[in-house]
Amino acid sequence: MKKYSLPNFLISAAVFLYSAACLLPFLLTLAVSFSDESSIMRNGYSFLPDKLSLYAYRLMFQGGSKVMNGYLISIAVTLAGTLGALLITGMAAYMLANKMVKYRNLFGLIFFIPMVFSAGTVPWYLINRRLGLYDNIAALIIPSLLFNPFNLFLVRNFMSGIPDSLRESATIDGAHDMTIAFRIYFPLSMPVLATVGLFYGLAYWNDWWNAIMLIDSQDMYPIQYLLLQLQSQLSMLRDLQYMAGAIGVTPPTESLKMATAVITIGPIIMLYPFLQRYYVKGLIVGSVKG
């Protein structure tokens, strides 16, 4: 088949334009975050600012800034949440995949039913409050530990593919299920655990539902929720005047807003190669089997 023909060109052009539409708005945000505030005031947002400035970023990474605080909270919550969720998911998946357990399908059903019919937001909210998961760091982690049992079934399906003879020989050598799970099954399930870990990690990083529902104190806002709050210019200006007051310059309101948005994407860009490799593959496997 010819490589250069009109249909090929048109299709490539369409795909290129679509990709550009996905990327360009983000590049604009990136450009604004590096713009000097005065050039934004003069010309509005622009892809090519007259004057570049790193002021917004410097202000953000100043010690004790709210943005820094939110960023650290998000990092801590994402790490703890992803590890905890992976552990719970992997352990339950081992039981569901263990062919020696007679009632494993019944328990699979127990995990599956809430996926189809959930009680909704209000009971979830009341339960969290009752458990004391309100206005503390645990409220950002625990309520989403098993938020999507889909991941559980993804891991179970993978573990079901591990030959039973491995378990049997380990049992003969005197190992019990706990040891077998941690020493044999988890290391062998690394690919699927990486996929599910990315699902969880991304969900925790991007989460602000827990914050909007269960957090009241400003000093516990994760970065995403802080970003939402920063949208209302007023609260933003107050903080900035306070921060910039010491230095004596006009606060870089616009560029700081965009810079905060940019650093929020930072970890996602760093993980991009892994996302492409594991996340997408997991999505395809999940959609084919699920």
Next chain:
Amino acid sequence: MAAKQKRGSLLSDIARNRFSYLIALPALVYVAIFSYSAYSYMIIAFQKYDYRHSGFLAMLTRNKWVGLENFRFFFASRNALQVTRNTLYLNFLFIVVGTFVSVLLALMLNELRCARFAKSAQAVMLFPSYISWIVISYILLSLFSNEYGIVVKLMGRLGMEHVNWYTSADRWPAILVIVKTLKNSGMNSIIFLAAIAGIDTTINESARIDGASRFQIATRVTLPLIMPTVMIMTLLSVGRIMYGDFGMIYAFVGDNGTLYRTTDIIDTYLFRALRRVGDPAQAMAIGMFQSVIGFVMVCGSNAIVRRFYPEGALY
């Protein structure tokens, strides 16, 4: 091994595989609390809720029963009609436009001859789907912000009338559809692309030998063969048609009341009833309305598809 076991009760199975059950215990406790005990809280839709009586028994005995009062309150307000209509209308638009674009993308990506270009285009298309709606709302702000937005500026330069996007409710359904489609279609097209990859290549070969053009193969061979996948994905979305995208709407609109007329959905309304007004019983009534109609939608859409297009039905 498994076949040799005697038929035993659950207890004897637990005794035999105690470490297996033990290892699943955290997850089981978790769903017991967060999913199963949650069902009992649904009764507060028929009560006047009091935060002091939050245990299940206290809820049953101490809270005042009000019958259908919470439902009546919701349906008597004109909000009920507005949020339901917005939820259905927006989701309908998302499903139609989103499915069309992602199938089209999958077909086009499949036709690309340069593997490296296809791969990098895909990597770019997936980018928005990894990003939270809040970050996207900032990107939107850089386009439409009243003072500095690049679209506003561009329209000004072209001599068009100045539009304040954040106060013109009628323009938002279009914005929401475009943004949602751009965010999710890349990811959805991957599923369709996987379906295309599953097609037996000999079918394409024989069509080509019979003289079909590439366009004919794409529309007459590939498209019908991935139709079951398309139907299943659509059906899953139709089943969730009563559930709006809270993250998107709240990140874009927030508490901007001027846009509620076209953008307020059941989920944001429920959120305000729960967190702003602080009335869990009222919110639960709205939530129950949502899940009951939602359940009917799942069964209904599946029945219709099973009748006319059995390959695409869920069950």
